[in-house]
Amino acid sequence: MSAGAPAADTPRSPRRTTAQRVFVRTVSNRIGDTAMALSSGFATLLVLAILAIILIDILRNGIGHLSLTFLTQAPSEGMTAGGIFPAIVGMVEMVVLMTLAGVPVGVATAVYLHEYAPAQARATRMIRIAVSNLAGVPSIVFGLFGLGFFVQFLGAGIDKAFFHGQKVYGQPALIWAALTMAVLTLPVVIVATEEALRAVPRELREASLALGATKFQTVIRVVVPQASAGILTGMILAVSRGAGEVAPILFTGAAYFLPHLPSGLSSQFMTPSYHVYVLATQSPDVDATKPILYSTVLVLLALTFILNIAAIVVRARVRRQSGLAH
Amino acid sequence: MSTAAAPATPPSKLVVRDLCVYYGEKKGVGPVSMDIAEKHATAFIGPSGCGKSTFLRSLNRMNELIPGCRITGEVKLDGDTIYGPGVDAVSVRRRIGMVFQRSNPFPKSIAENVAYGLRIGGLKDEREIAMRVERALQQAALWDEVKDRLHDNALGMSGGQQQRLCIARALAVEPEVLLMDEPASALDPIATAHIEELINEISREYTVVIVTHNMQQAARVADYTAFFYMGELVEFDRTDVLFTKPSNPRTEDYITGRFG
Numbered sequence: 001m002s003a004g005a006p007a008a009d010t011p012r013s014p015r016r017t018t019a020q021r022v023f024v025r026t027v028s029n030r031i032g033d034t035a036m037a038l039s040s041g042f043a044t045l046l047v048l049a050i051l052a053i054i055l056i057d058i059l060r061n062g063i064g065h066l067s068l069t070f071l072t073q074a075p076s077e078g079m080t081a082g083g084i085f086p087a088i089v090g091m092v093e094m095v096v097l098m099t100l101a102g103v104p105v106g107v108a109t110a111v112y113l114h115e116y117a118p119a120q121a122r123a124t125r126m127i128r129i130a131v132s133n134l135a136g137v138p139s140i141v142f143g144l145f146g147l148g149f150f151v152q153f154l155g156a157g158i159d160k161a162f163f164h165g166q167k168v169y170g171q172p173a174l175i176w177a178a179l180t181m182a183v184l185t186l187p188v189v190i191v192a193t194e195e196a197l198r199a200v201p202r203e204l205r206e207a208s209l210a211l212g213a214t215k216f217q218t219v220i221r222v223v224v225p226q227a228s229a230g231i232l233t234g235m236i237l238a239v240s241r242g243a244g245e246v247a248p249i250l251f252t253g254a255a256y257f258l259p260h261l262p263s264g265l266s267s268q269f270m271t272p273s274y275h276v277y278v279l280a281t282q283s284p285d286v287d288a289t290k291p292i293l294y295s296t297v298l299v300l301l302a303l304t305f306i307l308n309i310a311a312i313v314v315r316a317r318v319r320r321q322s323g324l325a326h
Numbered sequence: 327m328s329t330a331a332a333p334a335t336p337p338s339k340l341v342v343r344d345l346c347v348y349y350g351e352k353k354g355v356g357p358v359s360m361d362i363a364e365k366h367a368t369a370f371i372g373p374s375g376c377g378k379s380t381f382l383r384s385l386n387r388m389n390e391l392i393p394g395c396r397i398t399g400e401v402k403l404d405g406d407t408i409y410g411p412g413v414d415a416v417s418v419r420r421r422i423g424m425v426f427q428r429s430n431p432f433p434k435s436i437a438e439n440v441a442y443g444l445r446i447g448g449l450k451d452e453r454e455i456a457m458r459v460e461r462a463l464q465q466a467a468l469w470d471e472v473k474d475r476l477h478d479n480a481l482g483m484s485g486g487q488q489q490r491l492c493i494a495r496a497l498a499v500e501p502e503v504l505l506m507d508e509p510a511s512a513l514d515p516i517a518t519a520h521i522e523e524l525i526n527e528i529s530r531e532y533t534v535v536i537v538t539h540n541m542q543q544a545a546r547v548a549d550y551t552a553f554f555y556m557g558e559l560v561e562f563d564r565t566d567v568l569f570t571k572p573s574n575p576r577t578e579d580y581i582t583g584r585f586g
Contacts, residue, residue: 119393203430207492210388211443211499212420221446222432 055301062298065291071299075257079279080288084296089261090269091243091303094178094253097265098242102182103235106189107224113190114197115219135187139247146180146252147172168266175265177253184248185238192237196230197223229318236311240304246273256282272300339364339503339533340385345399347380347389355381357399358559360552362503367529369548369565370537373580377557378537379427382505385535386422387415403502420447423501427508429488431480431495436463436472439480439491443499458498466494467524486517493524497532504528506536510543522547541581545569553577 069083076082109131117124156170169175200223208218224231246254255268256278262269276296283289338361346356355377362368370378383389384397387408401408408418431439440459449455459476463469468490472483480491489509496504506525510518525534525547538544544551545565552562553574561568561577572578579585 201430203426203428204432206388206391206424206426207430207432207495208442208446209391210386210419210424210426211446211495212416212423213443213446214416217446221442226433 058294058298058301061291062294062296065295066298070292070295074259075275075292078284079257079292080283080285081292084270084272084275084292084299086258086261087270087272087275087296088299090174090254090258091271091273093174093262094181094249094269094271095239095242097175097178098181098185099235099239101179102185102238103189103231105182106186106234106238107193107231109186110190110193110197111219111224114194115215115223131187131190134183135191139184139245140250142180142184142248143251145183146176146248150176150179151252171266172251172253172255172268173266174253174262174269177249177269180248180252181242181245184245185242188238188241189231189234192234193227193231196227196234199230200226229315232318233311233315236307236314240307240311243307244273244300244304246277249274272296272303276300336363336366338362339404340535341400341402341405342385343400343402345381345384345397345401347377347384348396348398349392350394353557355384355554355557360559360562362533362535363550364533365530366549367525367534367536367547368550368552369544370535370552370554371539371541371544371580372554372560373585374539376554378552378554379507381554381559382507382535382537383424385503386419386424386505388419388424390415420499421501422503422505423496423499424505425489425492425496425507425509427511429485429492429512431483431488431491433479433481435477436480436483436491437476440495440498443495447499462494462498463491465497465528466490467520467527468494484517486513486520489513489517489521490524493521493528497528501532503533503535506534508537508539511539518543541569553580555580 071083071088072085073083074086075084113124113127117127151170151172154169155173155176159165159168159170163169204222204226205218208222209215213221249271253268254274255270258268258270276293279289279293279296283293340362342362343359344357345359347354358381370382372378380389385401385408389395389397397409399409403418403421407413408422432442434442437456437459440462441455444455444458449458460469460473463472468487471487472478472491480488483491489512493504493506493509509525510521513521522543525536528534529547529549536544536547548565550562551565551568553560553568553572553576555576561572561574563573568577569581572581
């Protein structure tokens with residue numbers, strides 16, 4: 001029994017003197033608890049305060065300019081008037097393409113890692129580490145990768161092969177921005193899917209296998225559907241991340257200003273996140289731009305919130321529907 | 327006891343010889359040799375951890391899903407060896423079905439649960455599927471209760487109904503042997519009675535092997551009973567003989583409740 005140890009196990013100690021001493025909290029313990037409660041509580045408060053300040057500021061300044069015309073009109077007069085319709089359309093198109101390209105690859109990767117790769121093998125662990133490293137790569141690096149690989153290598157290659165060297169795909173374009181963003185969001189999809197696969201009860205796999213299903217049939221018909229809530233959540237989180245990122249699309253497809261909507265995969269596009277950057281740094285008239293800037297941020301935030309809430313709702317609903325009732 | 331205890335006078339459906347199950351280096355069960363009678367119910371009893379479930383799961387190759395599990399010895403189904411090079415576990419499990427301790431219906435409709443095995447087996451004709459779903463549900467004594475809600479989610483059923491659904495699902499693919507791993511241990515007495523009645527019924531047409539920790543259940547449903555203890559098959563005989571005149575003192579100690 002060392003001298004400074006708390007009195008928790010003293011009942012068995014021969015050095016026990018009075019019953020009182022055994023159960024009394026030491027002063028140092030009490031101070032420690034109180035200090036921890038206070039400091040952690042203060043930290044939480046700080047986080048909430050920061051969030052509140054941001055939200056209140058954006059709401060106060062952004063709500064005034066928000067209107068249906070703002071959402072349905074193109075910017076005009078050097079972006080000091082008009083709305084952000086092309087940016088919203090651009091974002092939706094980019095996000096849809098990103099999802100179509102990224103989610104299947106991410107889900108397939110997770111299925112491989114969890115269902116087929118030998119769990120203890122060094123290679124499997126290396127792949128997992130690589131995936132989490134991918135998640136840690138700064139997004140501007142993805143932008144440069146997209147420029148180098150998709151635009152200058154793939155795009156230029158397509159131009160050479162199909163368009164006689166004419167610049168069609170060998171320049172920043174919707175498709176390249178979407179693919180770059182798909183790569184960026186891959187780890188989100190992979191991690192969420194793997195987690196969902198891990199949560200599939202062993203009983204369901206066994207039920208399927210015991211009925212004479214092959215592993216492939218079990219994965220396709222039982223495991224992946226059972227994991228669909230988690231996969232969907234990962235997908236929505238990826239979309240919400242993709243909607244807000246600027247750096248990866250800066251060099252690969254986002255346009256400063258376009259007088260028309262994107263007409264195809266090789267068009268450039270506008271997007272709210274980049275539009276915020278443009279409004280904040282490139283405006284000829286800062287005062288005229290400010291309400292537009294705030295409203296754009298508000299729209300962007302609202303979209304992200306809606307997506308995140310959708311992720312939570314979807315997860316809860318599918319979980320309720322497919323949970324094993326025991 | 328590696329000697330083949332073979333009380334079966336009816337033809338043997340499953341013949342097991344010197345079967346051992348290892349987890350890593352540790353031996354879990356065996357060596358076990360036994361002949362399991364066709365179209366009869368055989369029960370495995372014994373205290374928890376005696377290896378009866380492990381042994382059961384090695385009869386349709388479910389053990390190999392557990393990492394580090396290794397099996398030696400021989401199991402033959404109608405003379406066809408189920409372990410061996412070139413034998414596909416999937417085709418073994420099509421002939422030897424299984425019902426688990428915890429009912430595990432898929433989060434699909436009642437009808438689709440039963441149809442699952444048929445569909446993965448390649449059956450496409452919807453009329454044929456519907457017919458066989460009905461027949462399986464009738465065999466499992468569930469048809470009358472669910473015929474008006476075949477398209478409801480199976481997870482909305484009671485525990486006992488879910489387990490009978492799992493039995494129907496296993497029967498739908500028309501296996502030759504049905505393995506049941508403590509199928510009633512999570513159910514209330516009434517649902518248990520339903521399941522036992524059902525086992526009595528289906529063991530006329532199917533070879534049924536049931537693991538139970540409930541000796542009365544074994545006595546009620548099984549024609550033959552095997553007593554496992556510490557990973558070994560201690561005694562295997564006709565149920566009435568095993569329970570009234572056990573030849574091994576450990577069997578007698580167990581069935582009289584002296585340990586376990």
